Amino acid sequence: MKVPSHARVVIIGGGVSGCSVAYHLAKLGWSDIVLLERRRLTCGTTWHAAGLIGQLRASQNMTRLAKYSADLYVRLEEETGVATGMRQVGSISVALTEARKEELYRQATLARAFDVDVQEVSPAEVKAMYPHLNVSDVVGAVHLPLDGQCDPANIAMALAKGARMRGAQVIEGVKVTKVLDDGAKVTGVVWEAGGERGEIAADMVVNCGGMWGRDLAAQSGVTLPLHACEHFYLVTEPVEGLGHLPVLRVPDECAYYKSDAGKMMLGAFEPKAKPWGMDGIREDFEFDTLPEDWDHFAPILEAAMNRMPLFEKAGIHTFFNGPESFTPDDRYYLGESPELGGYWIAAGYNSIGIVSSGGAGMALAQWMNDGEPPFDLWEVDIRRAQPFQRNRRYLKERVSETLGLLYADHWPYRQVETARGVRRTPLHEHLKARGAVFGEVAGWERANWFARPGQEREYRYAWGRQNWWENQREEHLAVRTGVGFFDMTSFGKIRVEGRDALAFLQRLCGADLDVAAGRIVYTQMLNARGGIECDLTVTRLSETAFLLVVPGATLQRDLAWLRRHLGDAFAVITDVTAAESVLCIMGPKARDLMARVSPADFSNAAFPFGTAQEIETGMGLGRAHRVTYVGELGWEIYAPTDQTAHIFEALEEAGADLGLKLCGLHTLDSCRIEKAFRHFGHDITDEDHVLEAGLGFAVKTGKGDFIGRDAVLRKREEGLNRRLVQFRLTDPEASLFHNEAVVRDGRIVSIVTSGNYGHHLGGAIGLGYVPCKGESADEVLASTYEIEIAGRRVRAEASLAPMYDPKAERVRA
Known part of the structure; x- marks a missing residue:
């Protein structure tokens, strides 16, 4: 096939991710779509993926995307004629410890809140569904009947065919060597094939390059932090009478099992992984495997022989080792790069690329088409990546841990242990000497709690109160009754200055920033739907200079939003965080x-x-x-x-x-949640309307036009569909973290968006949205509320005003 000279979009990489983006853009009616694959479709990671389709993810929108993938793969075969091997055999996850049982039961509650079919099942019921399994030490399990498995390579081929059927060009054997740009946005790509070289002019480029994606992005100054790891599984010889069994996960043994064509597959997410490809990936890599490492896999296989005795007798047909790309936080990347306009990314799938790519391709295509994401995608947004995370030594060290974290206990407050200490405040050593126990956000080392003299400076994780609970209580009450000190250097700090700085910020922010120098204004930057893009304070330093203070984790996102909307305004945007x-x-x-x-x-x-x-x-x-x-x-x-x-x-x-x-x-x-202050990324996102979030007091529609003003006026007229409510559990022993189910008058209506313990109020506090279409505030509060935690319902008091200091008298004392 001849390589065209022009395209609306060039997609780089022919794995399942690139094929899904091409398919979904074509479905939206885009023409001039060109997908270029350096070798052959699926030859990197897709061809050897396990093909597990688990619909329940950690949040509502990630679950929405996974469910979309499952539904799509069921339909694709009929649409394209390519067999996808999609079978909804269900999945079972089993717990060998009480802590894991608590985690699985919390996930079951979450599944119900997200309308995913789920049942908690006993060990005896597991044995009935999975006769080969040793359940002697199983303490609990959950069953998701609509989960399944598929043929990953054929899924990609079906997506590619579906894209071609709608006019997209999918070209194999063409390698993109460079993305071209004019300094502000992409202009095309340079390609090579069989000694030939050429260019394609393009408005947009999508990097779906998988483990090659990081180095390609770095050429353009784009941050795409991912690194390949070796990923192992084995497949037995045929086992008589095996049949179609549910996908089985035994996370306490780092293992998953899948029956396929009469054989049994055993895969692993071992605690310490083996990073691969530090020196680059050789040019001829195509459908390649990596060297066997029986010593590395032996502990997994030993446990499997006990868990499923058939492994003692069945011969091994294949022992497989292939590379997959992992990211520093185990979440993939989607969206437009903040560094270069028109440079889009869908990569870094952390071994869940098949179940993710259908939904991710749909969401990215919609985002590219509309100029805004279809719903909140902050969890996987490329703008969460920090520029320093391109560092290869950092990535190599971190991904040795993140692969194993997929099956590790997902404790609340779990801290990463590798690649630490990159960003430190000037007080780091001072605080360390005084007992600080650090956590990490966006690379920043931040004191999470202070140990007493002689107390161990380690987390002891639990689903209830952890070993630092009393330390937090003392700190919390000191702030409420005396005086406390926090090092908040990790805040993002942005200076916006110049002749048009005020007019520019007035257009972006909901509050009125035309105030005297020295005044601080709490505000939000909204999108056209009235959703919250950024939650910040703006301090007017002078007639023409403003300081914006944002959460440390959202700094790159907020800088990108500002720069995207600057246009020809005479103003300069400077990141002064480190100053x-x-x-x-x-x-x-x-x-x-x-x-x-x-x-x-x-x-x-x-x-x-x-x-x-x-x-x-x-x-x-x-x-x-x-x-x-x-x-x-x-x-x-x-x-x-x-x-x-x-x-x-x-x-x-x-x-x-x-x-x-x-x-x-x-x-x-814990102090901010007692005061019902919102946390960006949990309680407020770009999908949450500023009025429904209870932040209407920070929006001044009378000041003139700004982004989102029409949506605010419309919502005021139509009324709220939901409200953000504060809850306090009446059982003082119970704990809230987030993602517990909000139960109104006996029915699950939503989830807790964030939670902590209110040491002054004497109970766990959570925030969560409650549907309220056509209801008054009094009607919302007249209901009976409970919070469901791992299947157990706990009575909760509800309030629309902050339960602590509702009139802010202490703040203004």
Whole structure:
């Protein structure tokens, strides 16, 4: 087939991901679609994938995408005539420990909330469905009858044929060597084939390059952090009378089982994986396998012989080792690169590429077509990736852990252990010396809790109260009754300045930013649907300069949103995150402490809430912002990084006899949820309408036009379809994390979007949306609420106003 010179879009990579994107763009009516595959379709990872179709994922939208894939693969065969091997044989996951049983039962509750067919089953019922299985030590299990398995290569071939049937060109044996751009957006690609070389001019490019994708992206300055790992499975000789069994997962033994064509497959997600391809992937790699490593696989096989005695007798037909790409957080990448316009990505599937690609291809095609995602995809959004994560040493170290985390216990607050310490605040060693136990977000090391002298500085994970619960309680109550310190340097900080800075930000933000210099405004950037793209504060520094403070995890996303909408406005956007530290002093005694380290006047009259001033602190100079995320009187001190340690020492010395308590991020979260402050990515996303999120007070439609204004006015007129409600469990021993089911008058209506323990309020606190079309606030609150946790329902009190300090009197004290 002749390679064309022009295309609307060039898709790079002919695995299941690239084929799905081509198919779904073609279904939307796009013409001029060209898919280029360096060798032959499916020859990288797709051809050797296990083909497991598990519909339940960790969130509603990921489950929505997986269900879409399953439905699509059932239909594809009839549409294209290509056999997909899709069989809905169901799946069983078994627990060998009480902790795993709790996890599986929580997943069953989640499945019910997402309308996925699920049953908790006893060991005896498992044995009836799976006669070959040793269930002597099985303590519980869940069965999803509509899960299944398929033929991965044929799925990709069916998608490719479906794309061709609608006019897309799918060309094998053509390698993309370079993506062309004009400095702002892509303009096409350079290709090579059989000694020939050429260019295709294109408006968009989609990198579906799998394990080749990272290095191709890096050529264009695009961050795509993924790394290949060896992935092992074996297939037995035929086993008499095996039949079509459900897919079986035994996560406590890192194993999955699949019957196929009378043989049994055993696959593994071992705790310490083997990264592969550090020095690049050889040019002729095509349908290749990697060397066998029996020693590495032996512990899995030994456990399998006990779990399924047929493995002791059945001969081994195939021992397979092939590469798959993994990401630093076990979630794939989707969306437009923040670095280069028109450069789209669908890659890094972490061994769930078959079940993910159908839905991911649909969502990405819709996103490319409409200019916005069809629903909240933040979990897999490429904009969550940090530029430093391109580093190959970092990736090699991290993916040795992330492959195993797929089947590890998914404890609440579980911390990654590899590739740590990349981004540290100036106070890291100070806090470490004082007992800090660190967690990591976006590469930042952040103190999560502080150990007492002599206490071990390790997490002891559990589904109930973990070993740091009392530490959090002490920190939390210190903030409520005395004064606490938080190092929040990981906040993203963006300067927007220039002649048009105000007009530009007024167009993007819902609040009115035309305020006096020194004023701080809490606001959101909305999309055209009224959904929340960014949750932030904006401080006006001068007539033409503004400081935007955003969550550390969303910095790249927020920078991309700003730059995308800048147009020809005369303004400069600068990431200044690393220039300043943020030291937070919070609690009723905060004013006393601030007065001891600074000659400034911290009275309400001189320093009201929502204002910022330059202040002397110790012998340094910083800027104090009177705001709070914990619901108390307090200041955030923005200090130059070179003066941070000195200012901290001055605060620590002055606060000694006030009982100044060093506090971690777990306490920040438990305080904010008592105050019902929203958390971006959990309680508020680009799919959640700002009014339904209860943030209408931050939107000023009277200021003039801004993105999302029409959607706000429309919603005010039509009324709310749902409301974000705060819940408190009446059983003080129960715990909430997130994804528990919200039960209204006996019926599951939604999930808990975020949860923590309210040490002041005396119970677990959660936030969650409740459907309320045509209902008043009073009618919403008149219902009886419970939260379902692992199948058990716990009574909950509900409130639309914050349960802690509803009138914000403490904040303004």
